[in-house]
């Protein structure tokens with residue numbers, strides 16, 4: 076389980092995260108939702124230990140983040156970080172040289188799933204295919220937790236659908252996933268847990284199935300209620 080406990084993050088004097096707390100379980104998809112600039116990416120970076128926090132603590136399976144944890148958790152940023160002149164295949168070779176958790180069989184399956192040609196140059200990929208390649212590089216690692224920053228951002232409807240389909244496939248298995256997004260239309264049916272952020276605080280968190288069964292509401296209904304007050 077990932078436990079974010081009363082985390083405070085400041086940039087200079089600006090408090091971006093103000094005692095936020097939530098948990099994310101293995102085998103579940105947890106979605107951090109909030110408008111631009113609300114602190115979603117910062118939360119993921121804090122979980123990964125990529126940005127220092129000024130208060131609270133973050134535990135992954137009851138342990139603080141440390142270098143050995145990178146065999147357990149991975150962060151997929153919202154853009155490709157590989158050199159643009161590399162091909163998809165070069166990227167996979169790089170990943171396999173660099174990460175002991177790289178799973179080439181899964182990488183090949185993901186390439187097929189996303190219809191990615193390994194000989195394509197990264198700089199020549201369409202936005203949708205670049206997003207898929209980016210996800211492939213992250214999802215092919217054998218880790219328990221995957222953090223994804225805006226995997227659906229700025230790509231066309233068909234690519235969004237294809238990416239959404241990966242979440243219900245065996246390629247995700249029973250791993251714990253945290254996704255950030257500011258719009259959930261395509262993925263509402265996939266999400267197990269929602270964390271709504273505003274002004275650096277968690278303003279509501281809920282299990283999607285519970286609000287559906289107990290209140291007859293969708294995630295969008297709850298978002299409307301919360302953000303349009």
Ligand SMILES: Nc1ncnc2c1ncn2[C@@H]1O[C@H](COP(=O)(O)OP(=O)(O)OP(=O)(O)O)[C@@H](O)[C@H]1O
Pocket residue numbers: 086091109110111112113114115116117118257
């Ligand atoms: N390195 C930094 N230095 C100073 N301020 C920063 C830095 N990184 C982020 N911020 C500020 O922190 C706030 C939260 O940023 P963050 O990127 O976490 O938001 P977000 O919710 O992920 O937004 P988006 O949906 O646009 O990606 C913003 O006001 C941003 O300007």
